[in-house]
Amino acid sequence: xxxxxxxxxxxxxxxxxxxxxxVLRMLKSALQLEKISKKHExxxxxxxxxxxxxxxxxxxxxxxxxxxxxxxxxxxxxxxxAILNVYLPEEMSEEEIIKVIDEVFKELQPTSMKEMGSIMKxxxxxxxxxDMSLVSKIVRERLS
Numbered sequence: 001x002x003x004x005x006x007x008x009x010x011x012x013x014x015x016x017x018x019x020x021x022x023v024l025r026m027l028k029s030a031l032q033l034e035k036i037s038k039k040h041e042x043x044x045x046x047x048x049x050x051x052x053x054x055x056x057x058x059x060x061x062x063x064x065x066x067x068x069x070x071x072x073x074x075x076x077x078x079x080x081x082a083i084l085n086v087y088l089p090e091e092m093s094e095e096e097i098i099k100v101i102d103e104v105f106k107e108l109q110p111t112s113m114k115e116m117g118s119i120m121k122x123x124x125x126x127x128x129x130x131d132m133s134l135v136s137k138i139v140r141e142r143l144s
Contacts, residue, residue: 001047001087002031023083030054048088048129055084092130094138100126101138113143 005024012021027050034050035042042050058077065073092100104122108115119139127135 001044002042005031005047005087019079020083023080027051027054027084027087051084051087055081055088058084089129092127094134097127097130097135098138101135101142105142110143113140116140116143119143 005027009021009024009028012024030050030053031042031047034046038046058081062074062077065071065077100123104119104126108119108122110116110119116139120136123135123139124132
């Protein structure tokens with residue numbers, strides 16, 4: 001995955017796509033920081049985790065910019081997310097998420113909100129490519 005990002009960075013330089021180039025440079029920088037902190041070459045899973053973190057940061061920023069009516073910034077961040085999403089595996093659909101949540105609820109048979117932590121811990125091992133805030137919301141609704 002690292003090679004793919006590096007290759008597309010070169011292509012963006014050659015084509016003069018400054019916006020994509022800036023997003024890929026930022027991503028490359030985040031990957032480099034993670035590589036330094038882990039003290040080894042990143043696996044594809046670790047690269048995906050860094051990209052997911054970058055997407056989450058942008059989604060959080062979008063929420064803030066929408067509060068203050070900065071729609072031009074929102075649009076820019078959405079474009080950045082679109083570029084980053086190209087490198088991520090396709091996310092699970094809500095139906096697939098609900099199916100996994102159903103399985104976990106059958107196994108653990110939670111009775112109160114106090115068990116939210118153990119449920120989420122189990123779901124984190126089973127759900128790898130999904131919006132965990134959505135998962136958390138669904139679980140919270142089920143428990144209440």
